Amino acid sequence: MTEKLQAPRGTYDVLPEDFAARTALEAKAREVLGAAGYERIETPALEQTEVFARGVGASTDIVQKEMYTFDEGSESLTLRPEGTAPVCRAYVEHGMHKLAQPVKLWYLGAYFRRERPQAGRYRQFWQVGVEALGSDEPAVDAEVVVLLVTLLGEMGVEATLRLSSLGTPATRAAYRDELQAYLRANSDRLSAEVRERIDLNPLRAFDADHPGTREVMAGAPKLLDRLDASDREHFDEVRRLLDVAGVRYVVDPTLVRGLDYYTRTVFEVTSEQLGAQSGVGGGGRYDGLVEELGGPPTPGMGWAAGIERILLAGGRAPGAAAPVDLYVALGMGETEFALAHEARRAGLRAQLDLGGRSMKGALKQANRLGARYVAWVDGAGVQLRDMESGEQREVPRDEVVRNVLRGPGL
Ligand code: HAM
Numbered sequence: 001m002t003e004k005l006q007a008p009r010g011t012y013d014v015l016p017e018d019f020a021a022r023t024a025l026e027a028k029a030r031e032v033l034g035a036a037g038y039e040r041i042e043t044p045a046l047e048q049t050e051v052f053a054r055g056v057g058a059s060t061d062i063v064q065k066e067m068y069t070f071d072e073g074s075e076s077l078t079l080r081p082e083g084t085a086p087v088c089r090a091y092v093e094h095g096m097h098k099l100a101q102p103v104k105l106w107y108l109g110a111y112f113r114r115e116r117p118q119a120g121r122y123r124q125f126w127q128v129g130v131e132a133l134g135s136d137e138p139a140v141d142a143e144v145v146v147l148l149v150t151l152l153g154e155m156g157v158e159a160t161l162r163l164s165s166l167g168t169p170a171t172r173a174a175y176r177d178e179l180q181a182y183l184r185a186n187s188d189r190l191s192a193e194v195r196e197r198i199d200l201n202p203l204r205a206f207d208a209d210h211p212g213t214r215e216v217m218a219g220a221p222k223l224l225d226r227l228d229a230s231d232r233e234h235f236d237e238v239r240r241l242l243d244v245a246g247v248r249y250v251v252d253p254t255l256v257r258g259l260d261y262y263t264r265t266v267f268e269v270t271s272e273q274l275g276a277q278s279g280v281g282g283g284g285r286y287d288g289l290v291e292e293l294g295g296p297p298t299p300g301m302g303w304a305a306g307i308e309r310i311l312l313a314g315g316r317a318p319g320a321a322a323p324v325d326l327y328v329a330l331g332m333g334e335t336e337f338a339l340a341h342e343a344r345r346a347g348l349r350a351q352l353d354l355g356g357r358s359m360k361g362a363l364k365q366a367n368r369l370g371a372r373y374v375a376w377v378d379g380a381g382v383q384l385r386d387m388e389s390g391e392q393r394e395v396p397r398d399e400v401v402r403n404v405l406r407g408p409g410l
Helices: 016-035 049-055 061-066 084-093 138-154 169-185 192-196 202-207 211-218 229-244 307-314 334-345 359-368 397-406
Strands: 046-048 068-072 075-079 103-112 124-133 160-165 263-270 279-285 300-306 326-329 350-352 373-378 381-386 392-395
Touching: 016 103, 016 124, 016 138, 016 307, 046 049, 046 084, 049 061, 049 075, 049 084, 084 103, 084 124, 084 300, 124 138, 124 307, 138 160, 138 229, 138 263, 138 279, 138 300, 160 229, 169 202, 202 211, 229 263, 263 300, 279 307, 300 307, 326 334, 326 359, 326 397, 334 350, 334 373, 334 397, 359 373, 373 397, 381 397, 392 397
Parallel strands: 326 350, 326 373
Antiparallel strands: 046 075, 068 075, 103 124, 124 300, 160 263, 263 279, 279 300, 373 381, 381 392
16 A cells, blocks of 8 residues: 655645635735835745855854755755845845845745744745845834834734844954853853854854753843944944834844844844744844855845744634636536636636536535626527526627626626
């Protein structure tokens, strides 16, 4: 006996009944982001592995253990685990630094991470995201954050915004030394995992659930207290603009993101409507990434949010499926086929009964679909039935579509 075939672990089928909600989210994203001048971009699902190794950072969990990577001839390719590095790669490849800056882009697509699947965490998941490239103005940071808050609000997601600043790489390097020294001095109280990562990624210690580690981290030095004057000023201005926009946020100096490219502003949005995987979206500024990927020095700022998590947290009832204008019953012959085709060309939503149903079955199905009219061939003419009034009469074959277009009634 052959084994039952299933979608791979951590992946799922998007079924027809799921699409109303997803389409509504996509339309809302287009509306909110489009209104602010963001244009859509879509990069390939595959990239050269180097894009993420250099972009996301070799020491991150994503690059170390979550990428789907394979060799294609002499080249190493990876299913994209995130969208920022690919967008920056595209910005460089297409010379977008020559366009008016900042270049404002948004995207929606599938991403892949080999994570342990659980509620709200998948191996293939979907993100909607924005990237604004070419300006380091605090107004860009604030605008980008406001766009996420607006989109989530429109989708009915109640969320908390946490905000921090990581400063420049130099500030971070000095802080990293300071934090490493602090962690080493307290290493006997840390979890084994955190202890092992003191050299590689000491910042992740802030993320730990381990009680001893949490205690140590409560007294740890905070990067936010070490920012230089210009980074401090930048952060204060971002905050001031968010206040102007009436956006509420919590400054969280322990905020760490799972990607290495961030500089200055970082933020995350969480929702209590979700379980353990409470992160709905997150992002920040990445002023060194474009250069890291071989482009000219170009600041950038963006976010991405999980589609599954927005839909889980939002709980917006999906809209009803669009109703059918004309249902052509009792046969799949030339006349019926041509009638449905003609109706669609005239802009109607028309369905041909492809199930070979009896009259009774066809009327039932037409009702289920919310069809306004049902037509069937009857001798030389066509019977046309108004499903709302129950009225029925014979009309000439070539007047059916005109009758339906004219509706209601016959
Ligand atoms: P991220 O925080 O890794 O950031 O992912 C953003 C969002 O994607 C998360 O908040 C979560 O909603 C969703 N997500 C991530 N992993 C999974 C998963 N395994 N299953 C379901 N949902 C998931 C980034 O990806 C950055 N590229 C964001 C960014 C854009 N930063 C600057 N620009």
